[in-house]
Amino acid sequence: MTIVLPIQSLPRLQESAAARVERELRAGIIDLTIRPGERLSESEIAERFQVSRQPVREAFIALMRQGLLDVQPQRGTVVVKLSVRRMLDARFIREAIEVAIVRRACERFDAHYRDRAASLIAAQEAAARAGDHAGFQRLDSLFHIALAEGADCMEAWTAVEMQKAHMDRVCALTLHSPGSMDPLVAQHQAILNAIEDGDAERAVAAMRHHLSEILRGVAGLDLTFAELFE
Amino acid sequence: MTIVLPIQSLPRLQESAAARVERELRAGIIDLTIRPGERLSESEIAERFQVSRQPVREAFIALMRQGLLDVQPQRGTVVVKLSVRRMLDARFIREAIEVAIVRRACERFDAHYRDRAASLIAAQEAAARAGDHAGFQRLDSLFHIALAEGADCMEAWTAVEMQKAHMDRVCALTLHSPGSMDPLVAQHQAILNAIEDGDAERAVAAMRHHLSEILRGVAGLDLTFAELFE
DNA sequence: GCTCTTGAACTTCCATACAAGTGCATACTA
DNA sequence: TAGTATGCACTTGTATGGAAGTTCAAGAGC
Incomplete structure (x- = not known):
């Protein structure tokens, strides 16, 4: 007799690409590896992480809400300076x-x-x-x-x-x-x-x-x- | 003599589609127009707001971070119940x-x-x-x-x-x-x-x-x- | 009747292409 | 030379197709 575990109720084993990008960028921004005032771009980060622009964009938005990035529409994204x-x-x-x-x-x-x-x-x-x-x-x-x-x-x-x-x-x-x-x-x-x-x-x-x-x-x-x- | 205003430094006049969807959904979730436990889907909301799925997705993620939606990967999205x-x-x-x-x-x-x-x-x-x-x-x-x-x-x-x-x-x-x-x-x-x-x-x-x-x-x-x- | 398989119909997630806006360098004009 | 267009390179925003995963029900096998 085999016991079937409710696999579907478990959280996904592997974090999403967006979550991974956000986590790593956040760590870098906090330990200042990514310097305040530095200019980031979705496509550049996407290439670095080997993912498409979309998950990067989601990470950017999340970090903007946390007050760590400043996303300026059609202009660019910069790491907010220390204050x-x-x-x-x-x-x-x-x-x-x-x-x-x-x-x-x-x-x-x-x-x-x-x-x-x-x-x-x-x-x-x-x-x-x-x-x-x-x-x-x-x-x-x-x-x-x-x-x-x-x-x-x-x-x-x-x-x-x-x-x-x-x-x-x-x-x-x-x-x-x-x-x-x-x-x-x-x-x-x-x-x-x-x-x-x-x-x-x-x-x-x-x-x-x-x-x-x-x-x-x-x-x-x-x-x-x-x-x-x- | 004409004075040129620095238009580019002003915030965008019109909010983005994603921001609009988020704002309206948030209001609906808080005043319970959108009922707790209700099932939402990106495509359905996209159709209702006459935008593509992408901005809706961004709104979903934002509302998830605020604890108002529960986005279950590959399963669906539900309005979190009251607690x-x-x-x-x-x-x-x-x-x-x-x-x-x-x-x-x-x-x-x-x-x-x-x-x-x-x-x-x-x-x-x-x-x-x-x-x-x-x-x-x-x-x-x-x-x-x-x-x-x-x-x-x-x-x-x-x-x-x-x-x-x-x-x-x-x-x-x-x-x-x-x-x-x-x-x-x-x-x-x-x-x-x-x-x-x-x-x-x-x-x-x-x-x-x-x-x-x-x-x-x-x-x-x-x-x-x-x-x-x- | 019960169990298991399988496939269709959904979902969210990601990749890609295109649209729209910004800034800057360059060339042109007075 | 100073001032003004203008086009290009870049940005973020949006649309869309498909990949990966989940759910559920119908049907095969016992």
């Missing part, structure tokens, strides 16, 4: 949502997610010691996601993620000195401690502090890299 | 951001926007007396926008707008009894008063109260209209 204003707007929105998340986490945050958050902090310590900045940043993201998931706010996280990109893009300019990651680990620990204690006000304050410290090293970058800013 | 969970998630995110907006408004809110907000409240009173619910809802939106604009947080408003759709969609089911609009006007007035006094805590409380009252009449609708909910 202090946009970065601060992103921080404002992100802080508003993440503060609400930790506030809720103080009410509902079961042991499973507490353990996960704790292990992510431990992993960050290791990454900091090893000087693995890329890994550190990935773990940082996972920590924030764990908070959102534990507070049952994943929809809110998707809203945060869009804003986060505008902060990450500016932060990608900062040089990563050896000890720069340690304070961030301590801040994560402070947030988690407050949540475990159920102390909402302390958790909120810790999150606000953390989000402000993330942007610590960006002051003056708009002057140093003036050509990348609008 | 109490999604509505509450939207309220959570919206409240987080709008609370932050009024908090900031208590610090920076110049006379121009104060007057505008006040006149919008007056207009809402008139609409309420006239029983013009559609106009009332438009003015409600404009009031919240005025707060965001006055607090210099327009980017935050665009984030709110996406979430607002999921609340509006459920609210579109409620019957509008004659006196149902008056409390909302009073709540707007309370928010504005607190902002004028620079009393952040009172403004925040007023906004939270307002947002909870908006969803006052929706309890039990998921049972009355079970077929529209997932």
